[in-house]
Amino acid sequence: MKEKLDAIIPKATAKRLALYYRYLRTLHDKGIDKTNSKELSEALQVDSATIRRDFSYFGELGKRGYGYDVENLVNFFAKTLNDDQLTKVALVGVGNLGSALLKYKFHQNNNLRISVAFDSDKNLVGKKIGDIEIFPMNKIKEILEKEKLEIVILAVPSEVAQELAEELIEIGVKGFLNFTPHRIITPNDVVVQSVDLTNELQTLIYFLKKKKEEL
């Protein structure tokens, strides 16, 4: 049943799953059993019609009427987002942003963490940031294979992103969280999630301009 439900979740809905998941867990931690689209909408600043449509994809779990069952949804999301098992990822590129990401609390309340980092800079290799050791690039194949890591956070200079991604794909990497502004091109069985900070700021500026025109 779940598999089938998963298969029809649209991309825009899928992108909101982690958001719903986090908020439902805060409700669950507070001992709250039920919620509804209005409450979720206010807390998450997502249109309540969007929330109802999103939740309709979750089958029985998303049935309205007397509200959504918080615990069932938390369990459903944990499974759907693979948060019921630990996901370890590697980070490549320990510059300013990479260092900050190594210190970022991905693991806080979540079953995911950066377990290893790589950089080509000899001055960084061998050092640790937090608990995470920095290895040289020529160790990457060996370590990713040994640790069975298939997700890489890319925080390298833009110019090397594509070439590096191709090398990593060859050694079995299947997913990239790409912090470079370069849109890396990958085969069909590889997933890329891009976090482009300049784009985000420009998009904000655009929406702000629009908002002013409306008012």
Add this chain to the structure above:
Amino acid sequence: MKEKLDAIIPKATAKRLALYYRYLRTLHDKGIDKTNSKELSEALQVDSATIRRDFSYFGELGKRGYGYDVENLVNFFAKTLNDDQLTKVALVGVGNLGSALLKYKFHQNNNLRISVAFDSDKNLVGKKIGDIEIFPMNKIKEILEKEKLEIVILAVPSEVAQELAEELIEIGVKGFLNFTPHRIITPNDVVVQSVDLTNELQTLIYFLKKKKEEL
């Protein structure tokens, strides 16, 4: 005409404007006059039907047939994204992520930059990261007003995000690039763009899991 066109651009399209803008500028810099949805699709990893639909919102500029005119589109996007004028923003919270953001090259090829930073930590106040000076929080009203800044990058701890946002809105802030996992609640005339790093990683994990089920 432009105003009218702007008004009907859907949110999902709007979020891709900065992406199109950057790529079209790289084409323009290379002296390339024309492009088409297939080329854009390959470079940006966005479905070509989506690109054609997006571009159809740009009126005459987005007409297909013999392709899109690169220079006209660059000028249109620069105006639409306010990149034809300098946008200065403030950063609040100079922790690990905040420091990395102060060093991040938002301004590279773009007309936007962080011009001032704030933190409550006395050890940080008065220091500079790059060219950007760090001021105490009690100076924020005065400086934002003087510098006419209305966009704030929030890189503070989650727990203080909402309260701080409310204070900033009171002194005239109209836009937030919110790096905290907390979804800040704001009045209707304020725009929030959220960059939630854990969500991004979880979404990647979800899409990767789905991809494996498909194959």
